Amino acid sequence: MISFKPSVLVLPTTLTVKTVFCQEGAECVYNALKRKKRFEKQLTQIDGTLSTIEFQREALENSHTNTEVLKNMGLAAKAMKAVHENMDINKIDDLMQEITEQQDIAQEISEAFSQRVGFIDDFDEDELMSELEELEQEELNKKMTNIRLPNVPCTSLPAHPGRLPSVPSTSHRSRSRAASSRRKEDEDDIKQLAAWAS
Secondary structure, eight states: OOOOOGGGSOOSOOSOHHHHHHHHOHHHHHHHHHHHHHHHHHHHHHHHHHHHHHHHHHHHHHHHHHHHHHHHHHHHHHHHHHHHHTOOHHHHHHHHHHHHHHHHHHHHHHHHHHSOTTOOOOOOHHHHHHHHHHHHHHHHHHHHHHOOOOOOOOSOOOSOGGGSOOOOHHHHHHHHHHHHHHHHHHHHHHHHHHHHHO
16 A cells, blocks of 8 residues: 655755845745745645545445455355245245144143043032032031030929910921921931941
8 A cells, every 4th residue: 555644745945035045046046936836736746646546445445345245145145045945935834834733732742741640620510519518417417416405404384374475386386397307308318428438
């Protein structure tokens, strides 16, 4: 690369016109001014030449960069074309479908492994609820048999029924019927539970 520094072309005009004029006369001063103008013109030409050379150098660098970019883009295009030659959109769709199927199979396998072995969760909810009610009733019956009722006094009731409040006889009968039917149901439940347990 050519590089010129403007300081290389220092003009020999360090002498003032007055000093030159006094030493050698008007002709010598005229020649010195002429040389000065010539040197200034050369300096301007060299400056222009350097600017032109710098511009050309930058243009060459840009051209070289553009050539390299174009070359690499061509190589990339060829590589992509080579890669895509073996690809077909139908093959890609088939491949994606196969991947989806395999993922579904993997999910089914994972779910199969996560199920509890030996336990079947297909129970009838109504059957379970009725069994729970039977167990609760049995527990209630056990509690009822362990309850101690207070002792009933042995004394007889007063002989005057008029003093006691009158209770309709039909309500007493219906209560005793309800109690006896409940006892019968409880006994049937206990028998069923015993049969089930044995």
